[in-house]
Amino acid sequence: MNWLAKLEKIDRRWIFLGVALVVAAPLLLGLKTSVDITPPVKNTYETIDRLPPGSVVMVSIDYDASTMPENQPMLLAVLRHAFQKNLKIILMGHWPLGLPVGTLGLDQVAREMHKTYGVDYVNLGFRPGTAAVMVNLGTEIRNVFPSDYKGVPLDSLEMVKNVHNYNDIRLLVGIEAGDTYEFWIIYVQARFGLKMAMGTTAVMAPTAYKYLQSGQLVGLIGGLKGAAEYESLVNHPGIGLSGMPAQSAGHLLIILFIILGNIGYFLSRRKKA
Amino acid sequence: MMKREIPLLITFLTGLLMVVQFFVPHRPIGQIGTGVLSWYTIIAGFTLLLGIDSLVGMHLKKLQRKQSGWGYSIMLILGLLLALGLGIFSEIKYGSALAFGSPFMYLYTYMMVPLQATMFSLLAFFIASAAYRAFRARTLEASLLLVAAMIVMLGRVPLGAAIWGKFPILAEWIMTVPNAAATRGILIGVALGGLAMSLRILLGIERTYLS
Numbered sequence: 001m002n003w004l005a006k007l008e009k010i011d012r013r014w015i016f017l018g019v020a021l022v023v024a025a026p027l028l029l030g031l032k033t034s035v036d037i038t039p040p041v042k043n044t045y046e047t048i049d050r051l052p053p054g055s056v057v058m059v060s061i062d063y064d065a066s067t068m069p070e071n072q073p074m075l076l077a078v079l080r081h082a083f084q085k086n087l088k089i090i091l092m093g094h095w096p097l098g099l100p101v102g103t104l105g106l107d108q109v110a111r112e113m114h115k116t117y118g119v120d121y122v123n124l125g126f127r128p129g130t131a132a133v134m135v136n137l138g139t140e141i142r143n144v145f146p147s148d149y150k151g152v153p154l155d156s157l158e159m160v161k162n163v164h165n166y167n168d169i170r171l172l173v174g175i176e177a178g179d180t181y182e183f184w185i186i187y188v189q190a191r192f193g194l195k196m197a198m199g200t201t202a203v204m205a206p207t208a209y210k211y212l213q214s215g216q217l218v219g220l221i222g223g224l225k226g227a228a229e230y231e232s233l234v235n236h237p238g239i240g241l242s243g244m245p246a247q248s249a250g251h252l253l254i255i256l257f258i259i260l261g262n263i264g265y266f267l268s269r270r271k272k273a
Numbered sequence: 274m275m276k277r278e279i280p281l282l283i284t285f286l287t288g289l290l291m292v293v294q295f296f297v298p299h300r301p302i303g304q305i306g307t308g309v310l311s312w313y314t315i316i317a318g319f320t321l322l323l324g325i326d327s328l329v330g331m332h333l334k335k336l337q338r339k340q341s342g343w344g345y346s347i348m349l350i351l352g353l354l355l356a357l358g359l360g361i362f363s364e365i366k367y368g369s370a371l372a373f374g375s376p377f378m379y380l381y382t383y384m385m386v387p388l389q390a391t392m393f394s395l396l397a398f399f400i401a402s403a404a405y406r407a408f409r410a411r412t413l414e415a416s417l418l419l420v421a422a423m424i425v426m427l428g429r430v431p432l433g434a435a436i437w438g439k440f441p442i443l444a445e446w447i448m449t450v451p452n453a454a455a456t457r458g459i460l461i462g463v464a465l466g467g468l469a470m471s472l473r474i475l476l477g478i479e480r481t482y483l484s
Contacts, residue, residue, distance in 0.1 A: 012402040019401045033431045036441055065381075065389035096321070097389075100381045103371045123371075128321060129314035136310045139303075143311060150369040191295075202429070210453040210460065225429050248432035250397065255423055257405040262419075265409050 008264030015257060022253045026245035033244045034232065040212055041229040044197040044219025045081065047171060053086035055170040056163055060184065061093035061102030063177030067201050068101055073227035073240035074199035075102065075175050079109040081234045088159050089121040090169070092145070094133065094180050099126045099149070102175075118157040125149030130180060134187045138166050165192075171218075172196040176204060189216050199226065281477040288475040329353065356380060421447055 051057070059078070063071040082089055091106050093099045103123055110121055117123075124145040127133045136144045141164060147153045154160050162168065172194050174181045181198045188194050195218055200208050202223025211217040221230055224247055227240030287309070294306030332346035356377070363375035370377040410416040427433030428444020473479035 010405065012405075015402045015405055016398045019398050023397065035431050036434050038441065038445060065386040066393035068386060069390055069394070097385070100371055100378060101386070104378075104382065107373055127314055128317035129310075130317075132310040132313040132317070136307060136314070139307050143307060144314065149371060206448060206452050207456050209448050210457040213449060213453045223429070244431050248430040250401075251426040251430050252432060254401050254404050255426055257401065258408045258419065258423065261405045261408065262410055265411075 006264065007260045008268050010257070010260065018253050018257070019250060022249040023246045026249055027242070030242070031245035032237075032242070033248070035225065035228045035241065035244060037229050037233060038226075040220035040222065041226050041233070042219075044078075044173075044199075044221055045230065045233045047195070047197060047218045048078070048081050048087070048173075049085065051085065051087055051170050054088060056088045056090060056159075056168060057082050058090045058092065058169050058172045059102070059106075060172060060174040060176075060180075061091065061098045062095055062174055062180035063101070063201070064095050064097040065101055067177040069239065069243075070201050070224050070227070071175050071177060071199065072101065072105055073224065073238050073243075074221050074230060075105045076109055076238060077227060077230040077234050077236065077240065078173055078175075078199065078221075079106060080113070080236055081230070083109060083113040083115055083120070084234070086120075090124060090160065090163070091121065092124040093126045094130050094183075095177075096126055096128070103149070118152075119159055122154075122157055122160050123149045131183050131187050134183060135191070138188065138192045140164055166194045169194060174198045176200045178204070179207075181208065185211050185216050197221070199230075277480070277483065280483055281480070285475055285477065288471070325353070421451070 048057070059075070061075070079089065089106065091102055093102055106121060106123060109115075110117070115121055124141075125148065127144050133144050141160070142154055145154065148157065166188065172184065172188070174184050174196065176198055177200070181200060181204070184196060184198075189196055196216075197219035198208055198211075198217055199221035200223070202225070205220065205222030205226070208217065208220050208222070212220050221227060224240055224243050227238075228244050229240075231238050231240045290302070291306060291309065294302045297303065298306070329350065332349050335346045336343050336350075359376045359380050360370040363370040363372060363377040367375040369375070372378065404422075408415075408419045408422065410419055424440060425444045425447055427436065428440040428442075428447075433440040433444070470479065474482070
């Protein structure tokens with residue numbers, strides 16, 4: 001009985017060890033699993049899938065290396081899908097440390113799919129000012145980004161010669177780790193009516209559901225699971241899908257610890273009574 | 274008196290202009306609004322410089338006074354100089370700091386990415402420990418939260434669906450209905466608070482930003 005009551009006070013180092021083991025083991029063993037597709041991810045996929053070839057999609061990199069393991073698989077999967085459909089990509093970002101991550105992802109997928117810079121995709125770079133940048137892009141992109149991230153004037157890049165503001169962009173996909181996505185919705189979706197879908201970290205996803213329900217977001221890719229679903233849809237397994245067994249085991253272990261903690265709590269309460 | 278009234282007047286007029294340009298985006302008001310937003314972007318750029326100045330200043334002081342942890346300050350300053358140096362070098366030699374194969378990108382990919390990812394991944398350990406300690410069925414509300422959390426945790430991973438096919442559906446319902454309702458309520462409250470605060474600033478009732 002006494003040892004059961006101790007369940008209420010498990011040393012946190014045991015918890016840390018448990019988490020390390022259950023997360024590392026499936027990754028090291030290379031376990032694989034399939035995922036069910038949820039409606040928010042399916043809607044994102046279908047929205048991109050329905051865009052006519054040549055449509056311009058803006059991708060906003062609003063995360064940095066800290067959430068790269070979760071956000072990068074989303075970016076790669078969305079870019080693969082967009083390039084498969086011959087859509088044109090404009091990449092930009094509101095996080096100063098996020099742009100290199102976005103550039104790495106864009107360059108990787110563009111190389112894989114033999115896409116040409118300036119013709120199939122353009123990287124605008126980063127500008128500070130978040131909301132001000134977003135609103136200004138609604139008037140004229142060149143007001144904020146007269147040139148791309150390498151300093152090449154936008155007018156000399158074939159793909160964006162006729163792209164001036166949100167009227168020329170069919171969809172915005174924000175890959176998000178913080179609340180920047182709310183700025184996109186408040187300042188751009190509400191004001192300019194730009195269609196948008198978001199890929200957020202799992203901790204941010206619950207806060208985005210209200211916009212999904214109101215129709216302000218056409219789709220949502222939530223966390224690594226969302227990325228895994230998108231990878232599954234584009235039939236290109238990556239880090240998202242390979243991370244699912246580890247995430248499953250991690251969640252199961254946390255639930256197990258919660259149950260053990262509650263058993264200990266009730267036993268010690270009964271003892272006190 | 275003028276020291277207070279002129280800033281208050283500038284605040285009022287600028288705020289009013291931005292409100293009007295939202296509803297009347299045509300010339301000349303819309304154009305002025307766009308100009309103001311460009312200034313904002315430029316000022317936001319300078320705040321990054323101010324941030325660097327403040328950070329370096331603080332760590333230099335720490336070094337001068339040999340305060341505890343001054344060794345970390347050396348690392349921070351060296352890291353800053355290294356990133357700056359490699360960034361400038363990459364801009365000159367490769368045309369962009371973000372160019373594929375540039376020294377700056379090497380530094381970013383092989384130092385920044387693993388370091389930041391490591392810091393963030395520590396959350397997994399703390400979340401597990403916090404969940405174990407905090408999720409106790411002490412009251413009815415706490416029990417409801419506990420059950421909802423467990424359903425969402427199971428419903429958001431493939432294993433949950435393998436245990437019981439309805440877990441993902443239940444998790445999606447929790448996210449779409451009770452969760453969305455609660456977060457929307459919070460957001461409406463925050464928006465009303467923001468609106469009230471904006472009006473107070475515009476009308477000169479709230480003046481703490483002047484001090």
